[in-house]
Structure formats: structure tokens, C-alpha cells
Amino acid sequence: MISTALLDRILPTVAKPARYSGNEWNSMRKDWAQAKVRVALAYPDVYEVGMSNLGLAILYDLVNQQPEMLAERVYAPWLDMERAMRQAGMPLFSLESHHPVRDFDILGFSLQYELNYSNVLNMLDLAGIPLLASQRNEDCPLVIAGGTCTYNAEPLADFFDLFVIGEGEEVLLELLRLYLECRKSHAPWKEEFLQQAASIKGVYVPHLYRVAYHEDGTVSSIEPAKAGVPARVQKRIVPVLPPPPVKPVVPFLNVVHDRGMVEIMRGCTRGCRFCQAGMIYRPVRERPLQEVLDAIDQLLAHTGYEEIALVSLSSTDYTGIEPLVRELSQRYAEQRLAISLPSLRTDTFSVALAQMIQRTRKTGLTFAPEAGSERLRQVINKSVTADDLLRTAEAAYASGWLRIKLYFMIGLPTETLEDVLAIADLVKAVRGIGRCWHGPRAQVSVSVATFIPKAHTPFQWLPIEDAGQIAAKQQALRRALPGRGIELSWSDPMTAWLEAVLSRGDRRLGQVILRAWQLGARFDAWAEAFQPQLWQQAFAKAGLDASFYATRQRSFAEVLPWTHIHTGVSTAFLWEEYQRSLRGESSIDCRGGCQDCGVRVAFDLDRCPSLADDTVRIASEHARDKADRVAPAGRSHMMDSE
Amino acid sequence: MQRFRITFAKGDEVKYISHLDLMRAWERALRRAKIPLAYSQGFNPHPRLFFAAALPVGFTGRAEMLDVVLQKHMELHEFASRLKGQLPPGLQLENVMEVPMTLPPLPAQVVAAEYEVVVESQDAPQEMQARLDDLLVVPSLPWRRERPNGVREYDLRPLIRALWIVGRRERAYVIGMRLQADERGTGRPNDVIAALGLADAVHSIERVRLLLAQD
Numbered sequence: 080m081i082s083t084a085l086l087d088r089i090l091p092t093v094a095k096p097a098r099y100s101g102n103e104w105n106s107m108r109k110d111w112a113q114a115k116v117r118v119a120l121a122y123p124d125v126y127e128v129g130m131s132n133l134g135l136a137i138l139y140d141l142v143n144q145q146p147e148m149l150a151e152r153v154y155a156p157w158l159d160m161e162r163a164m165r166q167a168g169m170p171l172f173s174l175e176s177h178h179p180v181r182d183f184d185i186l187g188f189s190l191q192y193e194l195n196y197s198n199v200l201n202m203l204d205l206a207g208i209p210l211l212a213s214q215r216n217e218d219c220p221l222v223i224a225g226g227t228c229t230y231n232a233e234p235l236a237d238f239f240d241l242f243v244i245g246e247g248e249e250v251l252l253e254l255l256r257l258y259l260e261c262r263k264s265h266a267p268w269k270e271e272f273l274q275q276a277a278s279i280k281g282v283y284v285p286h287l288y289r290v291a292y293h294e295d296g297t298v299s300s301i302e303p304a305k306a307g308v309p310a311r312v313q314k315r316i317v318p319v320l321p322p323p324p325v326k327p328v329v330p331f332l333n334v335v336h337d338r339g340m341v342e343i344m345r346g347c348t349r350g351c352r353f354c355q356a357g358m359i360y361r362p363v364r365e366r367p368l369q370e371v372l373d374a375i376d377q378l379l380a381h382t383g384y385e386e387i388a389l390v391s392l393s394s395t396d397y398t399g400i401e402p403l404v405r406e407l408s409q410r411y412a413e414q415r416l417a418i419s420l421p422s423l424r425t426d427t428f429s430v431a432l433a434q435m436i437q438r439t440r441k442t443g444l445t446f447a448p449e450a451g452s453e454r455l456r457q458v459i460n461k462s463v464t465a466d467d468l469l470r471t472a473e474a475a476y477a478s479g480w481l482r483i484k485l486y487f488m489i490g491l492p493t494e495t496l497e498d499v500l501a502i503a504d505l506v507k508a509v510r511g512i513g514r515c516w517h518g519p520r521a522q523v524s525v526s527v528a529t530f531i532p533k534a535h536t537p538f539q540w541l542p543i544e545d546a547g548q549i550a551a552k553q554q555a556l557r558r559a560l561p562g563r564g565i566e567l568s569w570s571d572p573m574t575a576w577l578e579a580v581l582s583r584g585d586r587r588l589g590q591v592i593l594r595a596w597q598l599g600a601r602f603d604a605w606a607e608a609f610q611p612q613l614w615q616q617a618f619a620k621a622g623l624d625a626s627f628y629a630t631r632q633r634s635f636a637e638v639l640p641w642t643h644i645h646t647g648v649s650t651a652f653l654w655e656e657y658q659r660s661l662r663g664e665s666s667i668d669c670r671g672g673c674q675d676c677g678v679r680v681a682f683d684l685d686r687c688p689s690l691a692d693d694t695v696r697i698a699s700e701h702a703r704d705k706a707d708r709v710a711p712a713g714r715s716h717m718m719d720s721e
Numbered sequence: 722m723q724r725f726r727i728t729f730a731k732g733d734e735v736k737y738i739s740h741l742d743l744m745r746a747w748e749r750a751l752r753r754a755k756i757p758l759a760y761s762q763g764f765n766p767h768p769r770l771f772f773a774a775a776l777p778v779g780f781t782g783r784a785e786m787l788d789v790v791l792q793k794h795m796e797l798h799e800f801a802s803r804l805k806g807q808l809p810p811g812l813q814l815e816n817v818m819e820v821p822m823t824l825p826p827l828p829a830q831v832v833a834a835e836y837e838v839v840v841e842s843q844d845a846p847q848e849m850q851a852r853l854d855d856l857l858v859v860p861s862l863p864w865r866r867e868r869p870n871g872v873r874e875y876d877l878r879p880l881i882r883a884l885w886i887v888g889r890r891e892r893a894y895v896i897g898m899r900l901q902a903d904e905r906g907t908g909r910p911n912d913v914i915a916a917l918g919l920a921d922a923v924h925s926i927e928r929v930r931l932l933l934a935q936d
Contacts, residue, residue, distance in 0.1 A: 083733070087925070091779045096737035104749070104809045329749060331735070331742040331809075383749030383807070414752065415766060 081169060081177040089167055093159045097331050098126035101174035104329040105381065107143045107150070108175050114149035116255050118142055119173055119183040119220070121153045123190070123198035124604065129154040130328070131336035133390060134226065135189050138247055140324035148255055151175035151183075152328070155198040156205070158601060158608060164205060171205040180206035184258065186220045187251075188239075190228035193581035194574065194604035196235060200596040203238065210593065212240050212286060217269050221258070225251070229283070230314075230359055231534040231641035234581055234588035236285035240269075241276055243283075244644055245314030246345075248321050250281045277308045281315025284308070288643065290586050296627055298585060298638040313645040314359070316682060319689075320345060320366050325377035329384070338386035338419065339378045343371050343403070347392035348669040348688055350676075352460045352660050353449070353491070355533035356392055358653075359646050361678040363669075363688030368399040372406060379416070386417040394420040395429050396670075398690050404435055425463045430474040443524070444475045447486035450494075451501030458493050458660045465505060472509045482522035483509055489552050490530040490544035492660060499552045502527070503559035510564050524566040527556065529575035534583055534641045535648065537656035540633040543579040546572055573611040577603060579629040585640035588628070590621045649677030722759060723791040725800055726820045726827070731782040734811025740775035746809060747787060754803040757793040771827045773931050774834065774902060777909075783929045784815060788827045833882055833932040834902045836910040839924040841893050846886070849894055852917050853884045864912060877916060880908030893924060899932075 090096035111117070120139055122129030129135065135152070142150035151173035156164060164171070170179040180186055186208070188199055200210055203222065209215050212222065224232065225243040232242050243250055254276060261272040277284040289304045303310055323341050330337065346363035347356065375387055387407070391397060400420075407418055418436040423429035425446045433444060448468050450456045456463060472483055487502050506525050513521025529549055532538040549572060560567055581588065594617035602608035618625050633639065635654055652675065659666060666674055670688060673679065679687045731743070738746065748768055751758055760766035773786035791800075801817045808814065824830070842849060856862070862878035880901045887895040896917075900908030910926050 090737055095739075096778065097739065097742060100734075100737045102734040102810050104746070331738045331746055333742070333745070380753065383752035385748070385752065415760060 081172045081179065085167060085169060086177070089160075089163045089169065093163055094157065095126075095332060098154065099156065099160060099174070101177070103331055104383075105326050106152075106175055106328045107139070109143060109149040111149070111176055111178065113147075115147040116149070116185065116259055117178075117183045118148065118150045118185045118187055118255070119153050119180050120150050121180075121186060121188045121202060123155050123188060123195040123202060124192075124602075125157055126154045126330075127332055127334040129189075130330045130332075130334040132189055132191065133340050133342060134191075134247070136324055136327045136340070138187075138225075138251060139328070140326065141248060141252065141321075142255070145252065145255075147259070151178070153180055153202070155195075155202055155602070161201070161205065161601070170207050171202055181208055181220060183220050184262075185255070186222050188222075188224040188226075190224045190226040190232065190235070192604060193228060193234075193578050194609075196581060196592050197596045197600040197603055199235065200238065200592065201601055204596075211237055213237070215240075217267060221269075221272075223254075227355065227359065228582075230355075230644055230646065231583065232283075232285070233290075233586045233640045234584040234592055236586045237589035237593075239285065240273060241282055241284045243281055243315070244312055245281045245646075246317050247315070248317050250279060250315045253279055254282065274305070274307070280313060283312040283644065285586075290640075292585075292587075296624075297633075298640055298642075300638060301640075301643045311643050311645045313681065314647065316362070316647075318364075318682075318684075320364050322370070323366070323374045323378075325374055326381045327378075329382045336388065338388050338417075339375070339382055339384040340388045340390050341371055341374050341378060342366065342390045343394065343400075344391035344397045346688070348396065349393060350460055350656075350666050350669065350674065351449075352458075352537040352656055353488070353530060353533075355536050358536050358648050360392065361646070361648060361676065361687075362682065362684060363690075365398060365688075365690050368403055371399075371403060372410075375407065379411070379414075385415065386419060388419045388421055390421060393422050393424070395422075395424045395426075395432065400432065404432055408435055425467050425471045427470055427474040430471055430478060433475075434478050443482035443484050443522075444480050445484040445486065446471060448505065449486065449488055450491055450498065451487065451503070451505055452498040454663060455491055455494055455498045455501075457663050457665045459491055460656075460660065460665050462665045465508075468505065469508055469512060472512050476513050476516040476521065481513075481517055481520055482524060483513065484524045484526065485509065487525065487527050488530040489527055489556070490549050492530075492538060492541055494544075494552075496552065496555055499556055500559050502556060506560060506565060513564070519564065522564055522566065524568070525560070526568050527553070528570040529572060531575055531579045531582065534639070535644075535646050535653070537653045537660060539583070539639065539653065540635065540637075540657065542630040542632050543575070545630055546576065549575075571606065571609075574603070574609065576625070576629060577611065577614055580625050581628075583640070584628050587621070587623060591617045591623060594620050645681070647676075647678040647681035649681075652676045722822055723794050724820050724822050724824070725789045725791065725797070726818050727787045727789060727804075727814065728784050728816040729782075729787065729808075730813040730815055731776060731780075731785055732811040732813065733781060735809065736779055736781045736811075739778050740772070743776075744770060744772065746812070750804065750807045750809070750812070751789065753807040756789070756800065756803065757791055757795070759790040759792040773827045773831050773933075774907075776928055779926070781925070781927045783927055784931060785928070786827060786931055788820065790822075830933040830935070831931055832901070832903050832934050833899055834908075834928055835897065835899045835930040835932070836926060837887055837929050838896045838898070838910050838914055838926050839890070839893055840896060840914065840919045840922040841924055842919065842922055843892060844894070846889065849886060852919075853886070853896070856913075856916055857881070857884055862916060864916070866912070875906065877908070877912055880906050881913060884913070897929075902931075 120135050139150050142148050153173050172179050203210050208219055221240050223241050224239055225247045229242040229244055261268040273284045276282045277287050287304050287308045290301050291299045293299045344365045346360040348363050351357050448463055449461045506523055510523045532541045595614045598613040600613045758768040769790035771788040776782050805814055861876050864877040866873045882899040885897045887897040898913055914923055
């Protein structure tokens, strides 16, 4: 254990020492000696980001509910803390018991963002664990990962013993039990364990697969290196959402999402073609309304939170959203409970919902039309119309909001300068409406991200747009958007470049990540720490060409580095969606009819999307009562009020 | 409306929690305990909690104070017993009493604070006592404080009301000090320790008592 005296010497010298001191409400201090398997759950970013991740909170709760198991948390120490730790020779330690991470049996990372990869290596190094899986002996903790990045974790393949693909609730416990079994019986346990783990559904053991390359650098084959290892790893799902955690750790620090979270629905039926989450989280499963209400009741009693977020990829699409929000706002009015709805649609129904839950100053509402022109929105299958947006803006300004925030992307497939300039027209139209209601006080903030094609989406074969082109488009948009009442922000082009490279990389990128880390790369997701030149140097030293990964068009025939990872959505469906996008054809929401994406077959489902019975019943009763209410209409997302 | 005054300890487990974080932790503990809090008016209503004085990050506190305003009446023992089970490790309820709504706000009542500072030192008791005495005899002690927005110059001496040796441990002393803490100026224990020439020897600092105007 790390001594208190050492901590007391170091913590007063670093910013926000509460990041490292633990003891939060609901944090679990299980008996170290009694536990038969000890898991360190790691998030490779600062505490405030890691503590906002719902997935890890679910697994923390789950593991700690098992009598013979224990889970503790660890996050990436910020630059100042890393310096202090290295100076003092202090190893990475867990928040709960302050045990060194290398004393745990298993170190499990949540991988949600490619720009955290250098932190993964840094955390292993700080823990005193050899970075390469091949160099770790039987006494080293097993290093595993889950999360959205594992759908193409090839760039990290050298550093991990195994990846969990898909939803972790069941498979993690299966893995831990297998671990217990293997460690019980004999001394050399690791290879045996990994062999057996590879046959668990959803588990990917990278070193049991051999990757071969063509001369041009593309992958020629990915094959099991041993008998009994499946050729394709299919992601894991839980057919029914398990009960949500109601006793989460309540941080002292003001974390990114400092509120209670209840997942009301998993997956999204909209089928936006750029959206990786929309593809990999299929099928849609709703949590019954009564279960949501009961969970919130308990969650509030156990945490004292003043705000609850109803989490999903598209909250307005939850069948019972209106009765749910109505009930919550009545039930907890006296406690001044704030309710937030991340990701709403661009329609007046959503504004009505936002109006219902707004308790504090009406600062801003966020909508995401994603593209400026009707044509381009068809291409990406985000078929909200300009009319939808303007009517929604009107409703929002009329209801008293002063600021509307709009999310767009540039660099989308088939995009022309005209499409980009259409963003300016939309923004000006929205500002015009705002001025009618609030005069010069009306604000529009416009956030423009660079589109990054992701694995397992219909755009997975496409290049990212060349940096020069992007710069020209940004310039044009800046010129077309003069003026007062409009605030424009960009995503950093080098950040987008690195994300593009890593998200569709192959195993050879492992040496690039290793070199970048050795050169000093840390916290690449943070503007104040990101040094893109380190990555460029790392590519040069490894003799690899970043543009091969970022700006190259792939053919249908190419073996993509993630070919052996199966989400349930068929490649044929993705390709067909890509072809439809080129023809400017949109596809309908799967609630309106099955699109045969492959998930039903892959998971043998009779109901997809799976809408909760009680929710359907309550919602339809509600609809009868309120027949005159506005029906859900638009198709785009709207983020919650700020 | 009803006003309770809580005296609590902030222990080692939570000494790295900032004042703002501590306020939020109390607010959530009170909500978990289902205390009917009164809220401020305005766009962003906040529960009406008033802390006597912020405790710097890294200090522990033996008798910190907080006033809570309730919307509905509650029995004192009910209030205390409900709250007790809802405090995170390191926060401990020491005392609760009801105070009149008409009293001035708690921060305005604070006049001084007492601290106990553990310093490592090889001094003999007489030597240590001499350090304290030497500091107390000077009529003024010009002091500079580096702040993010510039340097502040002030006289440290009048802020020191008393200075004494609480006790001696192995190679360490516990120094007691009573420092002014009102609108005219707030003494900081680190400054006093620095003035004693012991800046690098500080082991821990605890605020042991807050003195209110009527005390």
C-alpha cells in the first residue's frame, strides 16, 4: 500500500488533489485479503472524465456485488501528479485502498476515445507493468479492455492480453470466474486461461490471431493462430438491460457529468450513417418505465444528487419519454431536481419536453443538424429538414431560451463548398428568428467538427478529407458567417487527424503509439498537452505513413483490420447504406420497418427493436389522453440544455 | 423556517477536498438525509447553507461550522440522527444546535480562529519558546503574500492574537495559535510558521476552533 505519509508529502503540491484521495460517498472498501479476484478498473483520462463514464460505474457495481470479488478505481494522473509520482518513485495506485495497481489480478481499461491511447501506456508504465503483453510474466496483472474502441483495437493489440467486445455485464463475470478457476489449479495459468477465454463469446485475444499484409501495406488475412479459436469474434449483448446501478460513487470534485445517470434505452433506431454508436449498439432495447422510475427513486436516496440524466443515444425516441418526464418533474418538484435529456431530436416536441424540465435559467439549447444542406443530410441519413430546424428554433426562442447551439460537421462524403455555405444560411436564418424574439440578445453558437469515418459504419471505407480542403472550407464558412450574435468554434484539425489515423489503424500502429509515448505524448485529448509533432516523429521513426490510414479510400474487397470483429450488422448492409448515400437516398428509422441490418439474425431476436411492454402501454394511454399533442416528427438529434 | 448550527470535523480522509467541493458534499448529504432545505430565490435556487469560514485544502478541522436553513420545522435530534448516517468518511458531526433566524449570517460572526500546527523540529523546549516570544515582541511584521493577481503587502503581527506550545512529540512540536479572522484581515497559519522560520518543517495543520463574536 502507498503510505499516507508519502501521499501527504505529494498531494499538497499538485492541482486538485481530491482526484487522487478517494473516500467518496458509496466508494467500496472491500476486504483486500478476503477477495479471491481483485480488479482495478481504469479510465485513461483524468478523474473528472473517468468518473462521468456510466459503463465503468456499471461494472464497478457489478463486480463489487460478487462476494469473492473486488473492484477499485484508477484514473490517469494529470501531468503534475505524474511528475511528482515519478520523482518520488510512487507507483500507480487505486483510489479505494491505495494498493499499487500491479498488486491487482486484473487491470481493466475502458477505451472510449483513441486520443487516450498514450495515457494507457503511461498508466501501465507508472504501474510498473511491462507495456508489451508478450513481456509480462505470470505474476503480472492480466491487462484487459472494453469499450467502443475495442471494436477496432488493433493499434493496441500488442499491449493487451484480451479485449471484451460489446456489452460487459455478463461476459466480465464469466471471465473473472474462468480466471479464478485457472489460477486455482496450476502454476502456469496464463496461456491456458487465454486459450479458454478466447472461446467465450465476445472475448478477443489478439495474440491468438495472425495478421498478414500485402506488399502495399493493406491486410491480406487475419486468421486464428491456433485451433479452437473462432475466426470471427461476435460482440456480446445482454438481451434485456440489467437493473441500473443505484449506488454509484458520488464524487467530491465537480466532474464532467456531475449527476445521477439512468440509462433508459440502449441503441438507436435512426441509422445515421456517420454514427458509430448507432451501428455498434444495436439492437435497441428500452428499459421499462416503471423500472426507470424505481431506479431514480433509489438513486436519489443513495446519492443526494440534484440532477438526473436520462441517458440514451436518442432520449426523445424512448417510447415513454413524455410520461416519464412529466412524472419526474411532478414527483421531485419540491426537491428542485433538475432533469437532463442528453440528445434530443430537432423538433417542437423536444422543445416542449425541455420546457417541462427547465428549472433554472434558460441558457441554451443544443440541436445537431450535422450538415447544412438538405442533400447532404440525405447522404448521411440525418433527414431533418431546414423547416424542422427553423420551427424548432422558433419554439425554443419563443419559450424563452436566448441561445441555440448548433452542431455541424464538415468534410462529409460528397460535400461541396455549396453544402458548407448552406450552414451559414441556416445559422443566419436561426439568428433571424432569435432576433424577432429577443433582439440583439439572441445568440447562436455554431460548433463545427471535422467528420471522421469510423470502423463498422457505412463510411468505414472512406478517406478523411484532406487537411487543406478542410482548412479552405473552414475559411469559407468563417467568411460567410460575419457578425454579431454568432459564435463559431472548430475542432482542432490535428486532433481530428490523429483520431482518424488511430480509429482505423492496424496492428503496426502499436509501434507508433509506443514511440509517441516514449517521446512524451500524454493527454492527447487535451489542447494544453497535445503535441502532434511527437506523433509525426513517431510515424517517421516507425517508417509508416499516416495518410495510408487517414486519407485513403478503401475498396469493398479490402480486408479491413477489424474484419474479424463482428457487430452483428452485416458488411453487406453497411456497403449498401454507403451506396445509397452516394445516390442521395435516405433509409427509414427501423421502428418504421426492419432494414435487415443483420442484427436480428446474428442475435436470434424475435423482437427488434425491443420496446418495453409497460412503456408501450403507458405511452399509448398517454397518447390517447393527449391526442392533440404534437407527435414526434423530426429525425435529428438535439442535445440537452446547458 | 428554522436554522440549525452544525459543528463538524473534517478529517484526514477529506482534507484534500476544496471548500466548494465540501459545500456540495454537505448539500448532497442533507438531501440524502431528506432534510427539508430552504432554497434561495432567483434563477438558480440554491439551498441555504452558510459555512463559517473556508478551510484551505490540506488542512483538517476539528470544529468547523455550518448553518442550515430549513423550510419546515424539524426536531433537533431527528435532524442530527438522520444526518449522521449520510456523511462520507472523514466528515463527522460533532454538535448540532438550533439558533435564532435573526442572528447575523454565520461568516459575519467569525472573529478569530485557532490552529494547531505540527512542525518537525530539533529545538529544545526553551529554544522553541524563544522563537515564539521573539515573534510576539515585535510591534509590526511587514509581510508579502504572492497572489495570482499580484503581491499583497500587509502587517502580519496584529493578526496574531496568541501563540503557544501545545505539546511536544518525538522530534516535533504542536504549536497553537489564535489568529484574527474578520473583515479587517485573516491570519494564515502558514505565514506565521514561516515567520517563525519553520516553513519547511510543517507536518500538518488543523483548525481546532472558530471564535464567534458572542464568544
